[in-house]
Amino acid sequence: MSHSADHHRAGSWQRAVWNGLRCRCPNCGEGRLFARYLEPVEHCPVCGEEYADRYQVGLLLPFLVITVVGHLMIFAVLEMGHFRVAPLLLLAIVIPIVLVLTLLLLPPVKGALTGILWYANLTDEPK
Numbered sequence: 001m002s003h004s005a006d007h008h009r010a011g012s013w014q015r016a017v018w019n020g021l022r023c024r025c026p027n028c029g030e031g032r033l034f035a036r037y038l039e040p041v042e043h044c045p046v047c048g049e050e051y052a053d054r055y056q057v058g059l060l061l062p063f064l065v066i067t068v069v070g071h072l073m074i075f076a077v078l079e080m081g082h083f084r085v086a087p088l089l090l091l092a093i094v095i096p097i098v099l100v101l102t103l104l105l106l107p108p109v110k111g112a113l114t115g116i117l118w119y120a121n122l123t124d125e126p127k
């Protein structure tokens, strides 16, 4: 199945991104976008839109997540510095938060990026 370059999607790009952020199909907003943690479904179970490996978010995904988590942690560490927290205790607090935040943010950010790519019809397939 291939789409032409001037293929227009129904709805707005904001709706596609919002659906992706909720890990839902950017097209219908109902079907699940991921079969497992970060693995897209082959087809949306509700509307049949094809995903599988069509939309490759690449290194933009870790870049965005690291940027967000990094800034939050810099702020948190600087704030904790006011309370003279011991360095090892600081690490014991910060490292688990970094891990959990990263793992929690990856699916919705990948969903949002998939929504953008889906809306713009930017697939890895030749047009």
Ligand SMILES: [Zn+2]
Residues within 6 Å of the ligand: 025, 026, 027, 028, 029, 030, 031, 044, 045, 046, 047, 048, 049
């Ligand atoms: Zn769908």
